[in-house]
Amino acid sequence: MTQRQIKCIFIGIVIFLACWFLYPTYSWYKMSAEEKEIMEKEGNPFLGKVLNLGLDLRGGMHLILEVDTAKMPEGMKVKEAVDRAIEIVRNRVDQFGIAEPLIVKQGDKWIVVQLPGIKDARRAMDLIGKTALLEFKLVDDLGRMTEAKEGNIPEGYELLPGKEEREYLVKKEAELTGASLIDAKVEIGGKYGFPCVSIKFNKEGAKKFALVTEDNIERNLAIVLDGVVQSAPVIKSRIPDGNAIIEGNFNADTARDLAIILRAGALPAPVNVIENRTVGPSLGRDSIKKGTMAMGIGAVLVILFMLFYYRLSGSVAVFALFLNLILVLGAMAYLHATLTLPGLAGIILTIGMSVDANVLVFERIREELKSGKTVRVAIDAGYQKAFKTILDSNITTLIAAAFLFQFGTGPVKGFAVTLSLGILVSMFTAIMVTHEVFNWALRGKRVEKLSI
Amino acid sequence: MQFFGESNIDFLKKRWIFFGISIFFVLIGLFSLIVRGGPDLGIDFKGGTMLELTFINPVSVAEIRETLIGSDLHGSEIQNFTKDNRVIIRVKKSNNTGIEMSRNIQKALSAGLKDNSFVIERDEMVGPSVGKYLIKRAKGAVFWSFIGIIIYVALRFKSGVYGMAGVIALIHDVFIVFGVLSFFNKEITLTVIAALLALAGYSINDTIVVYDRIRETTRLRRKDTFYDIVNKGINSTLNRTIITSLTTFLVVGSLFVFGGGVIHDFSFTLLFGIIIGTYSSIAIAAPLVYEWETRKGKK
Numbered sequence: 001m002t003q004r005q006i007k008c009i010f011i012g013i014v015i016f017l018a019c020w021f022l023y024p025t026y027s028w029y030k031m032s033a034e035e036k037e038i039m040e041k042e043g044n045p046f047l048g049k050v051l052n053l054g055l056d057l058r059g060g061m062h063l064i065l066e067v068d069t070a071k072m073p074e075g076m077k078v079k080e081a082v083d084r085a086i087e088i089v090r091n092r093v094d095q096f097g098i099a100e101p102l103i104v105k106q107g108d109k110w111i112v113v114q115l116p117g118i119k120d121a122r123r124a125m126d127l128i129g130k131t132a133l134l135e136f137k138l139v140d141d142l143g144r145m146t147e148a149k150e151g152n153i154p155e156g157y158e159l160l161p162g163k164e165e166r167e168y169l170v171k172k173e174a175e176l177t178g179a180s181l182i183d184a185k186v187e188i189g190g191k192y193g194f195p196c197v198s199i200k201f202n203k204e205g206a207k208k209f210a211l212v213t214e215d216n217i218e219r220n221l222a223i224v225l226d227g228v229v230q231s232a233p234v235i236k237s238r239i240p241d242g243n244a245i246i247e248g249n250f251n252a253d254t255a256r257d258l259a260i261i262l263r264a265g266a267l268p269a270p271v272n273v274i275e276n277r278t279v280g281p282s283l284g285r286d287s288i289k290k291g292t293m294a295m296g297i298g299a300v301l302v303i304l305f306m307l308f309y310y311r312l313s314g315s316v317a318v319f320a321l322f323l324n325l326i327l328v329l330g331a332m333a334y335l336h337a338t339l340t341l342p343g344l345a346g347i348i349l350t351i352g353m354s355v356d357a358n359v360l361v362f363e364r365i366r367e368e369l370k371s372g373k374t375v376r377v378a379i380d381a382g383y384q385k386a387f388k389t390i391l392d393s394n395i396t397t398l399i400a401a402a403f404l405f406q407f408g409t410g411p412v413k414g415f416a417v418t419l420s421l422g423i424l425v426s427m428f429t430a431i432m433v434t435h436e437v438f439n440w441a442l443r444g445k446r447v448e449k450l451s452i
Numbered sequence: 453m454q455f456f457g458e459s460n461i462d463f464l465k466k467r468w469i470f471f472g473i474s475i476f477f478v479l480i481g482l483f484s485l486i487v488r489g490g491p492d493l494g495i496d497f498k499g500g501t502m503l504e505l506t507f508i509n510p511v512s513v514a515e516i517r518e519t520l521i522g523s524d525l526h527g528s529e530i531q532n533f534t535k536d537n538r539v540i541i542r543v544k545k546s547n548n549t550g551i552e553m554s555r556n557i558q559k560a561l562s563a564g565l566k567d568n569s570f571v572i573e574r575d576e577m578v579g580p581s582v583g584k585y586l587i588k589r590a591k592g593a594v595f596w597s598f599i600g601i602i603i604y605v606a607l608r609f610k611s612g613v614y615g616m617a618g619v620i621a622l623i624h625d626v627f628i629v630f631g632v633l634s635f636f637n638k639e640i641t642l643t644v645i646a647a648l649l650a651l652a653g654y655s656i657n658d659t660i661v662v663y664d665r666i667r668e669t670t671r672l673r674r675k676d677t678f679y680d681i682v683n684k685g686i687n688s689t690l691n692r693t694i695i696t697s698l699t700t701f702l703v704v705g706s707l708f709v710f711g712g713g714v715i716h717d718f719s720f721t722l723l724f725g726i727i728i729g730t731y732s733s734i735a736i737a738a739p740l741v742y743e744w745e746t747r748k749g750k751k
């Protein structure tokens with residue numbers, strides 16, 4: 001085999017692979033909405049092969065949570081608290097039922113949470129951000145409420161706000177906490193048939209609960225969640241089986257969410273949302289539509305110009321342009337990279353920049369032709385002389401892109417990825433592919449004139 | 453077809469005019485930055501809240517401002533795209549904690565504009581600690597990519613002069629565009645920084661093509677003066693410089709016109725960047741090498 005044949009086979013393999021990696025994405029966009037939904041529900045592995053869209057294009061929520069280490073339980077290490085918090089947040093998200101969530105640690109005490117395609121952002125944020133510290137506290141039964149409101153709070157007691165507009169005077173020390181919980185479920189019940197949450201304690205918790213209820217019959221026991229009294233029912237009798245019910249004006253959603261966070265457990269320390277970027281699905285769709293339109297129009301303008309300026313040789317550059325697009329997207333699918341809106345802009349930018357390599361070569365060929373060389377010699381010389389320049393100029397752009405990738409957060413990283421891939425791919429097509437296209441077009445012919 | 457046949461423009465002769473023009477633009481940018489008290493950092497860096505809403509019925513900025521006035525939201529910036537009833541509300545507050553701000557705005561709007569409901573398109577909040585972190589990262593990215601470029605160019609051309617001159621031209625481009633952004637009162641956001649770095653890559657790319665030609669001509673025409681060599685280098689790459697700028701300008705222009713609001717500042721930055729980057733590789737980067745090399749030679 002000649003060197004040229006090996007080169008052609010290599011090019012063929014690269015193009016084939018790009019198409020192969022892109023095929024799942026292509027068939028995904030051919031699918032109907034129902035088919036997509038079914039696949040998403042069953043978590044089909046096929047989904048992993050589809051080109052990832054960033055949250056800014058598909059809609060979704062990106063959060064950074066900071067663990068409030070000042071409020072950690074004593075003796076707990078920061079790393080321990082953050083790891084535990086991540087585990088619990090993951091539990092909650094899983095139970096809430098969101099496809100492809102991403103939950104990772106960033107730095108010392110930050111947690112990044114990404115939820116694609118979330119519909120009710122506020123509800124999700126409440127679900128994730130709640131500490132969910134559940135406590136059972138006895139309510140004062142000596143009628144000292146008025147005193148306390150005047151600022152005269154009895155020792156060992158505290159005033160806590162209720163869910164409705166009233167306050168409760170409760171014992172500071174909790175009789176029991178959510179730590180001894182083993183299950184929480186939504187039930188319809190209570191006096192008015194509203195949704196409520198039934199909880200079940202473990203053996204030890206049940207024993208303690210039985211003791212507390214036995215000792216305090218006819219007293220009110222406040223059920224406190226994150227410092228807010230949910231309800232304070234009267235203890236009617238000793239409860240031996242470790243079952244209790246939390247009522248408190250829930251609707252079906254809030255009851256379900258409370259059950260989820262109680263099951264998942266309390267966070268070791270409160271978390272604060274320090275960054276939130278939520279994009280609604282319609283804005284994402286809008287961005288895709290406008291982005292692809294800009295790409296289409298930009299590409300058409302460049303194509304027209306290249307054909308006009310370089311004639312037949314311009315069509316070689318146009319071929320390279322399409323090839324670049326396929327190769328960039330194929331590489332992204334292969335690398336499981338995420339396409340973001342700035343990433344789309346990066347692709348658009350490389351459409352303009354990628355013809356540069358061809359322009360460098362074509363201008364060189366023209367110069368060689370002018371100096372009286374034959375077509376074949378001029379083409380080879382043009383490629384050879386432009387090679388170094390193409391390499392030098394592109395490597396510096398790659399350096400800038402690499403640091404951009406390092407620094408990048410989500411969308412900006414996507415830009416660095418498409419820009420780098422665009423540059424690498426355009427070097428490949430300009431140096432390897434288009435040269436072979438010329439060779440192929442001129443094979444076995446005596447060419448006097450080149451349309452360039 | 454060809455833009456410039458056998459062009460033989462004496463660029464170097466006009467180099468002091470070019471330097472003058474550049475200094476003029478740098479000063480304008482500097483002036484604008486001073487007058488405005490530094491760059492207008494967006495919420496990405498400063499911290500704050502941004503809400504983009506689509507209302508069912510048309511709504512005016514005045515209406516929204518009036519609704520928000522009572523709720524400690526003075527100092528919020530309201531932008532309106534009447535075309536599709538879309539409104540952007542920004543509140544920059546470095547001591548803004550948590551997600552309450554966005555919720556307060558939503559609450560105030562649904563209470564104040566009862567007969568007009570809205571959908572949340574974008575809801576962004578950046579806390580001050582994240583903003584500081586992002587500033588640090590952005591500075592690091594800009595600094596290290598410049599260092600990387602200097603080292604690469606210096607190694608490749610075996611001369612610090614080319615590397616330094618290239619980076620001076622690049623800093624010149626980025627600074628002028630920075631000034632232009634300030635002049636047009638554009639916010640510096642994460643994507644604008646990305647655009648500035650892309651511009652850095654683009655500008656140095658352009659410059660290196662010219663440098664490569666100068667270096668090649670130095671080898672081929674040993675008898676010529678350096679003055680002629682630099683001029684020849686610029687002239688023989690002129691077609692390529694113009695064509696590449698044009699194609700890149702075409703795509704970025706179409707991104708600017710058709711790409712939608714989210715990416716607007718990004719394409720705006722690049723649009724100016726391409727013009728200035730092209731200008732600088734012809735009028736600044738190459739003449740700078742000439743000045744530098746001849747002065748070095750005299751010593």
